[in-house]
Amino acid sequence: MSAPALAPPGGEDHVISVRGLVNRFGTQVVHDGVDIDIRRGEVIGIIGGSGAGKSVLMRSILGLQRFQAGRVWWFGQEVATLADEQRRSLERRVGVMFQDGALFSSLNVLENVMVPLKEHTRLDEHFIADLARMKIALVGLPPDAADKFPEQLSGGMRKRAGLARSLALDPEVVFFDEPTSGLDPIGAAAFDELVATLHEALHITVILITHDLDSVYRICERVAVLADSRVIALDTPEKVQVMDHPWIRQCFQGPRARMAYTQAQTLKSAATTP
Amino acid sequence: MVIAEFERLESEDGYVLRLKGDWTVAGLPAIEERTRDLHARERPVRIDASELARLDTAGALLLVQRWLGAQPWPPMEHLRPADRDLLELVGERMASPRPKKRRVYGLLPLAERAGIAAENATRQFLLLVGFGGQTLLTFLAILVGKRKLRWTSAVHHMERAGLDAVPIVCLLSFLVGAVVAFLGATVLADFGAQVFTVELVSFSFMREFGVLLTAIMIAGRSGSAYTAEIGMMRAREEIDAIRSLGMDPIELLVVPRVIALVTVLPVLSFLAVLSGILGGALVGSTELGISPGLFLARMQETAELRHFVVGLVKAPVFAVLIALVGCLEGLKVRASAESVGRHTTSSVVQAIFLVILLDALFAIVFMELDV
Structure with a gap:
């Protein structure tokens, strides 16, 4: 079973498009013809089992990793054909929150958030510091976290600080690599909430690489399923969960999935009925 | 990208601030430098956003920091609801400026630091x-x-x-x-x-x-x-x-x-x-x-x-x-x-x-x- 072939990517409506992506490590095939389109302004989840190549897909799209075949477009422009300068200006429109924040360990949180602003803008240092403090508040960190070093923060706070840094340049698209992994259920729910809020307020396109079904049901408008080295499904969570594929069945119809689903439904209905 | 600009239109009861261009991180440096001594003390009676092309968090922060100050804000015309939400979010999360920590110099602190260093060396x-x-x-x-x-x-x-x-x-x-x-x-x-x-x-x-x-x-x-x-x-x-x-x-x-x-x-x-x-x-x-x-x-x-x-x-x-x-x-x-x-x-x-x-x-x- 495979997703219907996608039309060639067109226009600014698709912020990111991938066609025929192939990734192999030695004899191990991770991707064999991955196609995906990400629409402007949506929250899309990319899910798949461990080792299905979720992170490899993200790294390939971001150009952090070479792939054997395939084409990638950012904002309607093919990445491989871009000159260095153009590419760098597009890169500023894409942010990434890495799994453990990937903060620079020799800088404190404030300095971490200031790095991209200092590097890419000609703004005054004081204003940059104010802006960075605001971003730190935006991701829900207390003001005194700004002076702390990454090693002094908890895992959840490090993720938030990493998010603040990825938002520094007001990107239009933000990748979240396993944002809720390693967080307790309350922390994870709070982080999902934060992602939803930022999506709403900053109008960012959110790409959520996850295996947390709670997050998928709570905030994703569409979900892409990576299995058998390709995208086997790309639709709303409600439609994907009833598809007939062994991995989807196992993933979406287990006890954990049912719980996540009912919980999300009650939350949604609670939100709509005042 | 269009550089951010603003215009001050005087009227009988104050002035109207008209925003122009891209109020984004890239378009901002010029006006940021020019308005450094504004601290939202003299606030506009009205904001006119009809010529505002884009607004991001940096632009919103500048606007709040230099012109708007604390809520309630003056009426804003032609501001897109999305940008209004952004402004409100930024205004709410804006940190108040904090006093800087200063390092104290002098003989006594010097002795103190020397003492700490000696103690540290012994401990090591x-x-x-x-x-x-x-x-x-x-x-x-x-x-x-x-x-x-x-x-x-x-x-x-x-x-x-x-x-x-x-x-x-x-x-x-x-x-x-x-x-x-x-x-x-x-x-x-x-x-x-x-x-x-x-x-x-x-x-x-x-x-x-x-x-x-x-x-x-x-x-x-x-x-x-x-x-x-x-x-x-x-x-x-x-x-x-x-x-x-x-x-x-x-x-x-x-x-x-x-x-x-x-x-x-x-x-x-x-x-x-x-x-x-x-x-x-x-x-x-x-x-x-x-x-x-x-x-x-x-x-x-x-x-x-x-x-x-x-x-x-x-x-x-x-x-x-x-x-x-x-x-x-x-x-x-x-x-x-x-x-x-x-x-x-x-x-x-x-x-x-x-x-x-x-x-x-x-x-x-x-x-x-x-x-």
Whole structure:
């Protein structure tokens, strides 16, 4: 079973498009013809089992990793054909929150958030510091976290600080690599909430690489399923969960999935009925 | 991209602020610089956003910081609802400016900092002594069979710190030997005592240079490696994992490294002595007219075994020191890349300092003992 072939990517409506992506490590095939389109302004989840190549897909799209075949477009422009300068200006429109924040360990949180602003803008240092403090508040960190070093923060706070840094340049698209992994259920729910809020307020396109079904049901408008080295499904969570594929069945119809689903439904209905 | 601009339209009851262009991180620098002394004291009566192309958090922050101030805000015309939400979010999360911490200078704080530094140095030294004691106890426990000696690890470190270091140690000593011979010959030639170059090279290498050069090389090569290795393990919580699995990091990591260095440093020192003398002999035969045969004969005549023993006896002591300092600094590392670097530097500096200090003490002791 495979997703219907996608039309060639067109226009600014698709912020990111991938066609025929192939990734192999030695004899191990991770991707064999991955196609995906990400629409402007949506929250899309990319899910798949461990080792299905979720992170490899993200790294390939971001150009952090070479792939054997395939084409990638950012904002309607093919990445491989871009000159260095153009590419760098597009890169500023894409942010990434890495799994453990990937903060620079020799800088404190404030300095971490200031790095991209200092590097890419000609703004005054004081204003940059104010802006960075605001971003730190935006991701829900207390003001005194700004002076702390990454090693002094908890895992959840490090993720938030990493998010603040990825938002520094007001990107239009933000990748979240396993944002809720390693967080307790309350922390994870709070982080999902934060992602939803930022999506709403900053109008960012959110790409959520996850295996947390709670997050998928709570905030994703569409979900892409990576299995058998390709995208086997790309639709709303409600439609994907009833598809007939062994991995989807196992993933979406287990006890954990049912719980996540009912919980999300009650939350949604609670939100709509005042 | 259009550069951000604004226009101030005076009216009878105040002024209207008209926003133009891209109020984004890229378009902002010019007006940010121009409005630096505005602190939202004189607020507009109205905002006109009809010509505002784009707004991001940076633009919103500037607008709130320089013109709007705290809520309630003046009415805003033609502002897109999305931008209005953004402005409100930014206004709500904007941090109030905080006073900067200032460092105090003066005599008293200077004394205070000096005191803290001295206290710290003492504590580090005690820590090293304590760590040495702990390692010794673990070693004794191994001897009586209560703990295990990790042979694989010890041999592995012997190969890396010993065998792999042979070429560089030999080359270095060879070169220093040649230099000493040259230097000696130049000075001694004035007295017509060129042949004493043999004693100069052989004594200095057997008593001091052989072991000292090797110890410094090993401190830079293996001591730093120990710190970085153990430091990374510490940063990635591997040391905690070892403890939680009921194993002892000293037994597992420190003792094998100490044993490895104690074994290989004397051997390397011996090779360094040989290479140094070889270097001296080469210079002697090519430049000073002392044939290798004469060199050897004179060495046999003058050099006593005690010089050789005095030199080599220091090697195991230096080895223990280098290994302990390297491992201890590694265990002090905290979870940051910078910390690994700082402790690696500190490990090499400490090890070399202690080696030279101890060497000086040895020299005094041996002189008093008359050996």
